[in-house]
Amino acid sequence: MQSHSDPLIQSDPDINQPIVDSLLVRAHSIAAFITLLIAVTFGILVSLQFIIPDFAGDVLPTWGRMRYAHTQGIMLGWLGNGFLGFLYYAVPILSGRAVSSHKLGLILFALWNFAVMLPGWILVLSGVSQPLEWAEFPLVVDVVVVVAFILAAIQFLPPFFSRGFENLYVSSWYIIGALVFTLMSFPMGNIVPEFVPGAAGAAFSGLWIHDAVGLFVTPLALAILYFVIPASTGRPIYSHFLSMLGFWGLFFLYPLNGIHHYISSVIPMGAQITAIAASFLLGVVVIIVVSNLMLSQRGSGLIPRDIALRFASMAVVFYLIVSIQGSWQADMSFNSLTHFTDWVIGHSHLAMLGFATFASIAGIVHAWQRLPEVSYDARALDWAYWLLTIGITLMVVDLSIAGIIQGQLWQDGAPWLESVTASQTYWLVRSLSAIPITLGFVLLFKGLLGSSEERAAITNAEHSNSGVEHTATDDKGAASALRYSYLVASLAGVGFFIFSVSLLGVMPFKQLQEEAASLAPADPLPMTASESRGREIYAREGCSYCHTQQVRYTEPDMERFGAPTLAWEGRQDFPHMLGTRRIGPDLAKAGNTRPAQWHLAHLFSPRSVVPQSVMPAYPEFFNNSPTRPRREALDLVAYLDSLGRDRELAWPEGDQIAKAGTDDERALMSFNAEELNAHPGRTRPRGEAPDFGAASAAVSGEELWQNNCSGCHGEQGRGDGPAAAWLEPAPVDLSKHRYQADLLADILWNGVHGTSMPAWRDLPLSDLSALVSVIQSYSEVDPTSGIPQQLPLGEEVYASNCAECHGDNGDGNGFAADSLPIPISPSDFTREQLSEAESLRILQNGIEGTSMVPWGDRLGEGEMVAVVHYIRSLFGSGENSGAAND
Amino acid sequence: MISTIIVTSSIIFALVYALAYRFWPGMHERVEQPKYSFQQQLAQHEKHCRDGKSTDREHGNEK
Numbered sequence: 049m050q051s052h053s054d055p056l057i058q059s060d061p062d063i064n065q066p067i068v069d070s071l072l073v074r075a076h077s078i079a080a081f082i083t084l085l086i087a088v089t090f091g092i093l094v095s096l097q098f099i100i101p102d103f104a105g106d107v108l109p110t111w112g113r114m115r116y117a118h119t120q121g122i123m124l125g126w127l128g129n130g131f132l133g134f135l136y137y138a139v140p141i142l143s144g145r146a147v148s149s150h151k152l153g154l155i156l157f158a159l160w161n162f163a164v165m166l167p168g169w170i171l172v173l174s175g176v177s178q179p180l181e182w183a184e185f186p187l188v189v190d191v192v193v194v195v196a197f198i199l200a201a202i203q204f205l206p207p208f209f210s211r212g213f214e215n216l217y218v219s220s221w222y223i224i225g226a227l228v229f230t231l232m233s234f235p236m237g238n239i240v241p242e243f244v245p246g247a248a249g250a251a252f253s254g255l256w257i258h259d260a261v262g263l264f265v266t267p268l269a270l271a272i273l274y275f276v277i278p279a280s281t282g283r284p285i286y287s288h289f290l291s292m293l294g295f296w297g298l299f300f301l302y303p304l305n306g307i308h309h310y311i312s313s314v315i316p317m318g319a320q321i322t323a324i325a326a327s328f329l330l331g332v333v334v335i336i337v338v339s340n341l342m343l344s345q346r347g348s349g350l351i352p353r354d355i356a357l358r359f360a361s362m363a364v365v366f367y368l369i370v371s372i373q374g375s376w377q378a379d380m381s382f383n384s385l386t387h388f389t390d391w392v393i394g395h396s397h398l399a400m401l402g403f404a405t406f407a408s409i410a411g412i413v414h415a416w417q418r419l420p421e422v423s424y425d426a427r428a429l430d431w432a433y434w435l436l437t438i439g440i441t442l443m444v445v446d447l448s449i450a451g452i453i454q455g456q457l458w459q460d461g462a463p464w465l466e467s468v469t470a471s472q473t474y475w476l477v478r479s480l481s482a483i484p485i486t487l488g489f490v491l492l493f494k495g496l497l498g499s500s501e502e503r504a505a506i507t508n509a510e511h512s513n514s515g516v517e518h519t520a521t522d523d524k525g526a527a528s529a530l531r532y533s534y535l536v537a538s539l540a541g542v543g544f545f546i547f548s549v550s551l552l553g554v555m556p557f558k559q560l561q562e563e564a565a566s567l568a569p570a571d572p573l574p575m576t577a578s579e580s581r582g583r584e585i586y587a588r589e590g591c592s593y594c595h596t597q598q599v600r601y602t603e604p605d606m607e608r609f610g611a612p613t614l615a616w617e618g619r620q621d622f623p624h625m626l627g628t629r630r631i632g633p634d635l636a637k638a639g640n641t642r643p644a645q646w647h648l649a650h651l652f653s654p655r656s657v658v659p660q661s662v663m664p665a666y667p668e669f670f671n672n673s674p675t676r677p678r679r680e681a682l683d684l685v686a687y688l689d690s691l692g693r694d695r696e697l698a699w700p701e702g703d704q705i706a707k708a709g710t711d712d713e714r715a716l717m718s719f720n721a722e723e724l725n726a727h728p729g730r731t732r733p734r735g736e737a738p739d740f741g742a743a744s745a746a747v748s749g750e751e752l753w754q755n756n757c758s759g760c761h762g763e764q765g766r767g768d769g770p771a772a773a774w775l776e777p778a779p780v781d782l783s784k785h786r787y788q789a790d791l792l793a794d795i796l797w798n799g800v801h802g803t804s805m806p807a808w809r810d811l812p813l814s815d816l817s818a819l820v821s822v823i824q825s826y827s828e829v830d831p832t833s834g835i836p837q838q839l840p841l842g843e844e845v846y847a848s849n850c851a852e853c854h855g856d857n858g859d860g861n862g863f864a865a866d867s868l869p870i871p872i873s874p875s876d877f878t879r880e881q882l883s884e885a886e887s888l889r890i891l892q893n894g895i896e897g898t899s900m901v902p903w904g905d906r907l908g909e910g911e912m913v914a915v916v917h918y919i920r921s922l923f924g925s926g927e928n929s930g931a932a933n934d
Numbered sequence: 935m936i937s938t939i940i941v942t943s944s945i946i947f948a949l950v951y952a953l954a955y956r957f958w959p960g961m962h963e964r965v966e967q968p969k970y971s972f973q974q975q976l977a978q979h980e981k982h983c984r985d986g987k988s989t990d991r992e993h994g995n996e997k
Contacts, residue, residue: 068979141979142972217972279976284969289955292965293948300947304940318936325937329944418983551936 067146069136070419072153076133077412079161080126081493086169087121088489090114092482098475098631101655101662109173111664112590116172116184122400123182123260124193125165127408131268132160134411135204135223137418138275142220145207156199163192179587180253180623182260183238190238197231218291219271225299226267232545233259233303236553246564246618247314247598248557250626254315255306255553257628261399262302269367269407270298270337273360276414277344280357286343290336296540297333301326303548307556308378309628311387312600314615317714319556324378331375338368355429356414359406362437366402370395384602385459388630390471390478391451394444401485402440409436409492416496425498432492439484446481450474459604463728463810464633465660465755560615567706567715568616569698575620575690582687585680586625589666596627597636597691601714608728608810609634611721612714617695632663637692637725646804647685648674649774656770657759657804674774692725699724729806731799734860734873740793740817749818756811757819760804765826775804776897777872784886786829786923791879792820802872803897829883835917842918845911849903850919858922868899877919878926887916 094114096103108114136153140146147153168185171177176186185193205227208220216224237256241249278285285291304326307319341364345352352358373395376382386392413429416422450471457467575583586592597618599609606612613636618624642650649656652674654663669681677685698706707719743749754763760779762768767781787795796816799807808816847856853868855861858877865874882890891912894902903912954961 141975144975215968215971217968219972278969278973284973288966288969289952289962291969293951296947296951297944300944301940322937322940325941329941418980420983 067140068415068419069140069147069150069153070422072136072150072157073133073415073419074422075157076129076136076160077416077496079157080129080133080408080412081489081496083121083125083129083161083165084489085486085493087118087125088482088486090118090121092479092486094118095475095479095482097664098662099472099479102665105665106667110589110666112593113173113175113177113588115590115593116177117169119182120168120172120184121165123265124160124168124185127265127268127400127404128160130408130412131272132156132200134268134272134275134408134415135200137415138219138271138411139204139207139223142217142223142275143207143211145210148203148206152199152203156196156203159192159196159199164189164196167192175588177588177590178238178242178623179590179592179625180238180241181257181628183241183253183256185238187239187242190235193238194231194235197227197234201227201231217274218285218288218295219274221292221295222267222271222274225295226264226271228542229259229263229267229299229303229545232542233263236549240553241623243622244557246560246621246624247310247613247615247626248560249618249621249624250310250313251307251315251319251556251560252549252553253624253626254309255303255549257309258306259303262298262305265400265404266298266302269363269404270294272407272411273341273363276356276360276410277341279414280352280354280360281345281348283344283347286340286346290340294333294337294340297336298330300544301330301333303545304552305330305374305378306548307552308374308383310598310626311378311380311383312602312605313598313626314560314601314613314714316556316559318559319552322551324380327375327378331371334368334371338364338371355426355433356410356417358433359413360410362433363403363406363410366398366406366440370398370403373398384600384604385455386451387455388596388628389451389454389458390447390474391455392629394447394451397440397447398444402444405440406436413496423498425495428491428495428498432488432495435484435488435491439481439488443478443481443485446474446477450478458608458630461604461607461810463812465658468631468662469660469755563614563712563715564616564619567614567710568619569694569702569706572619572694573697576686578683578686579690580687581679582683582685582690583625585684586687589664591635592625592627593629594627594631594663595633595635596630597621597625597634598627599634599636601717605634606721606726608726610637610723610726611695612718614695614715614718617692632661633727635688635691637695637727639689639691639693640696641725641727641730642806643802643804644685644689645674645775646806647688648677648681649771649804651681651684652774653770655759656774659759660755696724728808728810729799731801731805731807733801734794734798737790737793737797738813740813740820743814743818743821747815747818749822752811752815752819753822756808765823771804777803777895778897779804781886782823782826783828784883786827786831786881787824788879788924789820789824791876792823796820800872802870829881831881838914838917839921841911842914842916842921845907845915846918849907850915853899857926858919859926870897870899872898874900876926877922878924881920881923884916884920887919888912891916 093104093108094111097105097111109117136147164185168189171186171189172184177184178186183190205224208216208224233256236252237259240252243249244252274285274291305323307315307323308327311320311324313320345357345361345364348354348357348361350361352361377386377392377395413424416424453470453474454467457470597613599605599612601612617636618626646657648670650658650661650663651666652670653665653667654661655665666681666684669684670677674681695703703719703724707716710716753765757765758769760767760769760771760775761782762772762779765782767779769779772779793816795805796808796811796819799805808819811819846854846858851862852864853860853862853874854877855865855874859879860874860876862874868874890900891907892902892904894900907915955965956962
């Protein structure tokens with residue numbers, strides 16, 4: 049044992065009595081908990097809307113805006129305030145100097161909470177934001193954040209500088225590192241992507257996503273752990289050598305991880321491999337850090353009695369798990385399974401709500417217990433610990449399982465909605481996990497403001513030498529070398545940042561620019577004013593949180609969405625819209641996939657069109673009906689319809705020219721893709737369909753119908769679904785139609801171009817077969833053919849008036865069929881038969897939204913009856929028709 | 935290539951640091967010194983708290 053008289057301890061004569069500004073510790077701690085409760089409330093509302101998508105939709109801000117408010121609230125409101133509160137307590141003790149100024153502290157507090165958090169929330173909730181992950185507050189707020197970071201640096205760095213770097217404890221290193229690096233990385237991640245488009249901007253954005261965690265949150269959380277653990281145990285940490293090895297390892301490697309958020313994207317492979325290597329190496333460094341922290345707690349038991357130490361201890365466990373997850377996620381094959389899934393959401397919650405939050409709580413509680421004239425309720429804090437541990441563990445385990453299931457379904461090529469429906473139970477559990485988490489936070493807050501008058505049992509710290517047997521030496525060689533090394537190390541720290549930005553930001557930017565210049569078509573179409581406005585709406589509503597705009601260079605992505613995204617495709621995206629999560633499908637090639645009416649109906653009431661959709665509704669873009677859209681709705685649809693247009697215009701001729709001029713492996717992979725746009729719902733020309741085979745035994749056709757078709761065609765196929773009234777042409781009333789199976793197969797496989805009837809290629813063939821049977825079962829058409837006496841007149845009327853569109857044989861291939869003003873193929877009467885009454889009605893009134901005009905004022909009643917009989921007699925007469933088909 | 939440089943340089947840095955820590959005279963003590971200094975600072979702070987002497991700027995103790 050080493051006593052207070054140990055010469056090692058007494059060798060630092062420059063230790064002054066620290067001065068703690070308890071007012072600012074308390075102010076930031078209370079602000080931290082208030083902003084935490086607000087941010088968590090946003091998170092709960094967002095999670096509830098996954099289960100009940102229309103939950104309080106008419107009174108709450110839109111889903112995307114609340115999601116923005118949630119993430120920024122957690123990072124800047126909760127953790128930012130929590131860290132600042134801890135710094136006011138720790139910096140004077142670590143440096144032996146007071147922080148720079150009490151007044152500056154008050155200004156910083158006011159700035160952080162009333163010029164960053166409050167306006168930031170108000171702005172994003174009212175639709176002023178930037179669609180960048182962990183950078184959602186708008187630029188005007190970002191500028192204030194930068195000013196606040198400068199003030200924080202002025203407030204907290206001078207005490208360390210005035211003391212000198214020698215003998216600097218590891219927590220001090222982390223604090224200095226976090227303040228300096230965040231000051232550099234925050235503007236880089238929040239501002240640069242606004243001026244660098246597409247994938248190149250995403251490279252900078254990816255850097256920030258990781259820097260926010262690795263250079264802001266993690267260093268300050270580790271500073272707390274390295275402070276609280278020895279302070280609570282009363283023993284020095286196990287090894288300062290290992291802690292410094294970890295410090296430099298983390299600061300060197302964390303910034304190099306950023307691109308692992310865009311693995312298999314268009315970002316140059318060299319940058320991706322660098323990020324992957326750095327991610328694995330980082331895992332090794334984290335194991336060193338965690339081992340040191342765990343060894344520093346030896347003797348405290350698995351669940352330490354000291355409540356601050358207990359939170360710190362759990363933070364270490366969470367840190368180990370989340371870091372191993374992080375390294376694992378960088379593995380390309382595992383990344384292709386889990387990226388864009390809830391696994392990543394679980395991972396980020398483990399990082400921010402698990403590791404960082406527990407560390408922050410440890411710091412706040414530890415400091416709070418030692419403030420003068422402060423009481424706390426130990427029992428409430430104890431309960432808070434257990435509730436938070438259980439809640440966060442439940443949430444992370446739940447989301448991790450959900451992520452694996454979602455990823456597996458996507459890889460298997462299952463229908464998109466299957467991943468949504470399979471997630472419902474997990475989303476419910478995630479929302480339920482919010483109960484213990486919220487209760488835990490409330491109890492924590494209550495515990496700190498509690499009145500049980502329990503004061504911390506301030507330990508009479510027993511210092512042990514932890515194996516250090518040497519006393520301080522006067523070795524001048526080592527001392528001078530160390531002084532020199534601190535200078536080198538400080539410069540190296542800034543060098544790391546510049547190195548990482550050059551390597552993973554600037555170099556990919558240049559490469560992508562070159563690639564775009566050599567492969568892009570010569571005269572791209574600029575976005576129209578309407579499309580640009582639509583893009584702003586897409587950004588402000590957080591659409592990119594659920595819809596990516598990047599087809600990755602992976603087999604499952606190519607099979608589902610088509611050719612991978614090339615670098616130039618995002619050249620008009622300021623900032624980029626690549627996205628990091630897919631609740632809904634990728635939209636990089638959404639243009640020309642659905643008709644405008646479908647989009648309008650879907651935006652107004654998603655579940656009317658897609659019964660199992662969890663997309664938020666946007667009725668505020670309409671005057672009470674999708675048939676009366678406001679400008680926002682039209683702009684948004686215009687934007688959606690523009691996605692992928694440039695590439696489509698370049699295909700295939702432009703792509704062939706570009707292909708001839710490149711030997712880039714991945715560009716060739718994109719050029720050689722089987723289909724440019726493989727969207728399963730995209731309509732194709734009527735033609736061949738595969739043999740569907742036997743009907744699915746696993747799922748009933750009726751269930752498939754209700755889940756996929758009833759929104760438009762109604763529960764019984766009578767064309768009266770919730771969305772029917774908004775679509776033109778209206779969905780078919782299947783009770784009045786009779787189809788041959790091959791035509792139904794054709795329609796289900798290829799859709800009906802020009803209508804809202806999509807293709808259903810993502811459904812298994814056996815499911816499509818079951819749907820064919822269900823559709824045929826809805827028909828109430830009398831199969832009796834026309835009355836023979838009516839046929840000659842009917843044939844004559846048909847030949848003079850109908851054949852030019854519907855064809856001489858009634859097969860829908862008339863000479864005018866391909867040049868109709870509304871490009872919807874005429875009916876093929878050889879394979880589709882309408883009831884007599886429905887035929888007459890259509891003949892009389894025409895079909896709105898098609899080229900079928902009313903004939904009631906041009907044909908006599910007898911002529912109409914005759915032609916109806918003739919048309920009905922054509923059923924089964926075509927080349928492809930046959931009784932077996934019916 | 936770059937990833938090789940990163941991995942190699944990280945390993946070299948760690949090795950050099952570890953060897954210096956182990957074999958450079960006085961390095962071991964110098965590197966470990968801050969954890970003891972920190973412990974002393976903590977002890978002083980808590981002693982003052984325990985003795986009821988204010989270390990709180992709120993209570994007029996600002997220098």
